[in-house]
Amino acid sequence: MTQPERPTPDRRAVLGAAGAAVLGGSTVLAGGTAQAVQSAVAATADGEPGARDRGHGRGGYRSLPVPTVIGHRGASGYRPEHTLGSYQLALTLGADVVEQDLVPTKDGHLVCRHENDITGTTDVADHPEFASRKTTKTVDGAALTGWFTEDFTLAELKTLRAKERIPATRQENTLYDGRWAVPTFEEVLRWAEQEGRRRGRPVWLHVETKHPTYFRSIGLPLEERLAKLLRRYGRHRADSPVFLQSFEPGSIQRLARLVDSPRVVLLSGANTRPWDFVEAGDPRTVADLVTPAGLRWIASYAQGIGPTLDLILPRDASGRLGAETTLVRDAHAQGLILHPYTQRNENTFLPAEYRRGTDPNAYGDAFGALKRFFETGIDGIFSDNADTALLAAADFRDR
Numbered sequence: 001m002t003q004p005e006r007p008t009p010d011r012r013a014v015l016g017a018a019g020a021a022v023l024g025g026s027t028v029l030a031g032g033t034a035q036a037v038q039s040a041v042a043a044t045a046d047g048e049p050g051a052r053d054r055g056h057g058r059g060g061y062r063s064l065p066v067p068t069v070i071g072h073r074g075a076s077g078y079r080p081e082h083t084l085g086s087y088q089l090a091l092t093l094g095a096d097v098v099e100q101d102l103v104p105t106k107d108g109h110l111v112c113r114h115e116n117d118i119t120g121t122t123d124v125a126d127h128p129e130f131a132s133r134k135t136t137k138t139v140d141g142a143a144l145t146g147w148f149t150e151d152f153t154l155a156e157l158k159t160l161r162a163k164e165r166i167p168a169t170r171q172e173n174t175l176y177d178g179r180w181a182v183p184t185f186e187e188v189l190r191w192a193e194q195e196g197r198r199r200g201r202p203v204w205l206h207v208e209t210k211h212p213t214y215f216r217s218i219g220l221p222l223e224e225r226l227a228k229l230l231r232r233y234g235r236h237r238a239d240s241p242v243f244l245q246s247f248e249p250g251s252i253q254r255l256a257r258l259v260d261s262p263r264v265v266l267l268s269g270a271n272t273r274p275w276d277f278v279e280a281g282d283p284r285t286v287a288d289l290v291t292p293a294g295l296r297w298i299a300s301y302a303q304g305i306g307p308t309l310d311l312i313l314p315r316d317a318s319g320r321l322g323a324e325t326t327l328v329r330d331a332h333a334q335g336l337i338l339h340p341y342t343q344r345n346e347n348t349f350l351p352a353e354y355r356r357g358t359d360p361n362a363y364g365d366a367f368g369a370l371k372r373f374f375e376t377g378i379d380g381i382f383s384d385n386a387d388t389a390l391l392a393a394a395d396f397r398d399r
Helices: 011-024 035-047 084-093 128-133 171-176 185-199 212-217 223-232 249-258 275-280 292-299 327-333 366-375 386-397
Strands: 068-071 097-104 110-112 135-139 142-146 204-209 242-246 263-267 304-307 380-383
Touching (some): 068 386, 084 097, 097 185, 110 223, 185 223, 204 223, 212 249, 212 275, 223 249, 249 263, 366 380, 366 386, 380 386
Parallel strands (some): 068 097, 068 380, 097 204, 204 242, 242 263
Antiparallel strands (some): 135 142
């Protein structure tokens, strides 16, 4: 007897309902998740015919949906970045991949912070026992004054609590200040394993080595520690559900010798130079790396690039988007995927033509901006607001 066909949920409707339930706060506690929302998102991913087959059509990262939505530092538009609460919310909202940035502690543990300077992302300034640790350091040529992860043991760092990095812009996020500790990367790997078993599919991670030349210079190299953890948790293979990323090509080359995990070279402004190039006296700039010859060189050791969106759609003096460059076409010609950064909903971060009203912290036309970004042919995007990006991606796929 033939079973009746199960109705297919509309991805946009389900994602919209899921986001409303999560962000409305009626079903999600600060430290937990909403079963109803998770079920809705799971039904979308598992129940929609071809939902996971609309990517590149091959195994590993090629099987991810396109455009891929990467939860930038988790769900940092709604929770303090790089906390387990931020990662969990990104996953609950439906992000295809969740990002972590890695820096070391004094005793060699890898922890998740966007920077080793933790002055603005933890309550360290409120701890009198650590007042003497405040110092000035030069990191990648910039003098910084504050507190730094490499001056704390993991046990000491765990006494601190995370807080919102840009409270003037994201005032609602400050509600969660002090809610979570700074997670180790191993804790994130265990979380991903647990969530993967519960959901019946792997949790994808996008993992960045921060300031690798600096940390190697002070005896805390990142790559070997990262590779050891990847091997321990089975994420060291070419088809593992992880991307490794860095703004320093040398770090990606080093990782390529240690593990087979997919690798992405991050690219900043056209006139900048990767810091390992500066240290080595390599005169090339990012502008050199985004030429066909530069991209061919990157493709010899990496599978993708993560350019700033301005390298694809430059902004003019007024902040409006200008003519598209050839970067997407040129990168694809070398077999590279593109995961540009970063989409955010607030006016202050949007191109001028997509801003609405005069409040820089209010939301603008994020859907309009995302539509324009996706039209370039990018393979994915880093987003602080995964729910918004997922809705826009669904609109784009369903055209």
